[in-house]
Amino acid sequence: MAVFKIENTNVNAPPLNQNDEITNYQLATVIHLAVHLKNGQRIYFTNNDTALDRAINPPKTTLTEFFELCNGADAFGAFAQTLLYSEVPRYFTRAQSNKWMPCKQGIPVYACPGLFKSNSLGRIYTVNPRQTEYFYLRLLLVNVTGPLSFHDIRKVDRQQYPTYKDACLALGLLEDDNHWDSMLAEAALNCTGTQIRLLFSKVLTTCFPARAQIALRD
Numbered sequence: 118m119a120v121f122k123i124e125n126t127n128v129n130a131p132p133l134n135q136n137d138e139i140t141n142y143q144l145a146t147v148i149h150l151a152v153h154l155k156n157g158q159r160i161y162f163t164n165n166d167t168a169l170d171r172a173i174n175p176p177k178t179t180l181t182e183f184f185e186l187c188n189g190a191d192a193f194g195a196f197a198q199t200l201l202y203s204e205v206p207r208y209f210t211r212a213q214s215n216k217w218m219p220c221k222q223g224i225p226v227y228a229c230p231g232l233f234k235s236n237s238l239g240r241i242y243t244v245n246p247r248q249t250e251y252f253y254l255r256l257l258l259v260n261v262t263g264p265l266s267f268h269d270i271r272k273v274d275r276q277q278y279p280t281y282k283d284a285c286l287a288l289g290l291l292e293d294d295n296h297w298d299s300m301l302a303e304a305a306l307n308c309t310g311t312q313i314r315l316l317f318s319k320v321l322t323t324c325f326p327a328r329a330q331i332a333l334r335d
Contacts, residue, residue, distance in 0.1 A: 148206035150241045151178040152255045155267040177215040179205075180258075186217045187263045193219055196229040198263030203239035208232055253281035256290055 151158065158178045160171050183205055186197045197205065197217075208226065209217035223233035241258060244251045257270050264270035271278045273287040285291050301320075304313050 146206075146237045148179075148211075148237055148239050150183075150202060150206075150239050151180045152242050152244060152251065152258060153178065153180060154250060154254065179211070179217075182211075182215055182217050184264065184266050184269075187265050192229050193232065196226070196232065201260075201262055202258040203241055206237040206239040207234055210235070210237070250281050253285050256285050257281055257288075260288065260290060 153159070156175060158175055158181070160176060162168075162171065180202070183197075183202055186205070186209065187194060189195075189197065193209075196208070200208070205217060208220055208229075210220055212218045219231060220233045220235045223235040226232040226234055241255060244255045246252045254267075254270070257264075261270055268277075271281060271284040273284055276287070278284040278287060282291070301313065301317060304316055308316070
């Protein structure tokens, strides 16, 4: 659960009733949202399961069902395509089938008749940056609205990128290496070969350049 305070940021609007805790504070359910690569969801086995059965029928997750929701041909699917992954629990709830179903209570969403907005909050699990593709997939999920699949989320301006990191770079979510290139070009004018190699090695090992493989090849 989470408790959050509501404040009116409009300076011309009358202030909220300071004695009305129901108006000033809201209680919301926090929905944890999975993040994993394609076919990388966590699987639990029971005595009745076999590895083949679980491989053929992997469990549905909040992420895979988000893609399914965005692929819907109805008005709910079209509305889901306008949402970030973390915004989905505000408008949809998990059914026993693990599918995202429209909320039936809350504030009506006039842009999508039959849909209501709740106080639920979505929280995507954190990912260690060392888990590179997981990390960049999560970065895309918090910035890209309505992806249709693991493949589709790597598409930027109709161009398909091979990795999630490449898609992040194309969207401008990561720094490029231009500043490192400029630094090394300037060092080449003033430093010895040994100093340049030492500087280059420090960039590779401590500064996390976006295109380390290209830098090494060049």
